[in-house]
């Protein structure tokens with residue numbers, strides 16, 4: 003009873019938020035429903051963002067880590083938790099049938115966003131699983147003839163770790179370097195190809211710096227050498243146009259929670275013509291054509307499908323809005339501070355990811371002073387490792403600049419007010435640290451600090 007009441011109240015609120023927001027307008031109402039920093043308040047026009055700031059809640063600018071669920075997505079999911087909870091594999095009753103229809107609708111919505119056929123979509127728990135099954139699964143399946151994989155140094159940890167695992171089994175891996183702009187060199191890729199190369203795996207959009215690899219060109223090379231092409235498109239889906247035909251990919255990893263869908267669900271695109279085969283990671287009831295056994299999580303899948311449908315409709319709109327917010331953020335910071343460097347290519351970059359380094363400040367102190375903004379950093383003080391980001395190091399970013407890097411992630415629900423506050427806090431903190439820095443003092447006096455011979459201890 004209680005859950006029914008909660009559900010109906012939640013439904014009403016969310017439906018109202020979505021309706022007020024309209025399908026295309028992502029103004030106050032929808033944003034308010036998902037805002038972390040503002041308590042949504044109702045006025046005569048519905049919900050507005052002009053609520054009170056929730057004390058102690060930082061602003062969320064970490065959209066590459068994860069996104070909030072779009073209220074319209076949650077609205078689509080709720081019935082599949084509460085009343086339509088059948089197992090989509092149950093063949094004997096309505097509950098099963100309606101869940102199966104919902105799963106197949108979602109499969110089409112996902113396929114539609116990447117130019118694939120629904121038959122080529124396998125549901126998984128997320129991009130990590132899809133990457134694992136793509137890399138290990140392909141190499142295990144073709145292990146008698148193919149012993150070599152080509153990937154890049156800037157892939158997501160789960161790709162690199164799957165490759166390391168293969169190395170332990172005796173496979174050989176080439177980790178291609180990238181240029182200072184974060185992009186792979188196509189000649190180096192060609193040169194790395196061997197007769198026993200069984201897979202080329204290159205991500206579409208990098209999660210740390212947002213750079214977009216030349217997918218069509220890599221796809222062409224793979225076609226020429228008849229090598230399967232896998233791409234981790236977790237950060238690309240719904241953000242930039244993705245087309246499995248144009249890119250000539252055989253396998254593609256996708257994730258729900260990066261595109262305003264739920265966490266814990268993802269997909270693997272597997273080409274049917276020419277057919278690509280993998281050895282499954284999970285064995286069992288034979289669901290998903292034996293490639294991924296286990297009961298499908300209908301509500302999550304419905305949410306993922308709905309998120310893809312919204313992304314397809316609103317990608318252009320989101321892109322325009324996010325570009326404006328990106329420009330506001332970058333210009334706002336650069337107007338007030340010198341020594342700010344954008345990491346990664348400026349031309350080939352997904353605009354919702356702005357990774358900046360700040361010269362002449364101490365990385366740890368910068369982060370400590372930015373507690374009010376939830377961002378990600380390339381410095382080791384946020385993680386267990388002692389090295390700064392391996393992605394920035396692959397670009398050749400100086401150690402001190404890598405330590406002061408901050409990734410600002412802008413998304414569908416980010417507001418101008420949030421961007422303005424982030425500018426204010428960042429500028430304030432950098433200025434404060436520079437005031438205390440003897441190094442910055444010297445730079446202002448015109449001394450070239452790179453020429454100074456520091457005493458060695």
Ligand SMILES: Cc1ncc(COP(=O)(O)O)c(C=O)c1O
Pocket residue numbers: 066067127128129130131158160205207208209234236237256257258259267268
């Ligand atoms: C590029 C990239 N690949 C893979 C993943 C992992 O995705 P998931 O959380 O769905 O396993 C992420 C997210 O952290 C990512 O950014």
Ligand code: FES
Pocket residue numbers: 364365366381382383384388390405406
């Ligand atoms: S800034 Fe903390 S480890 Fe580099």
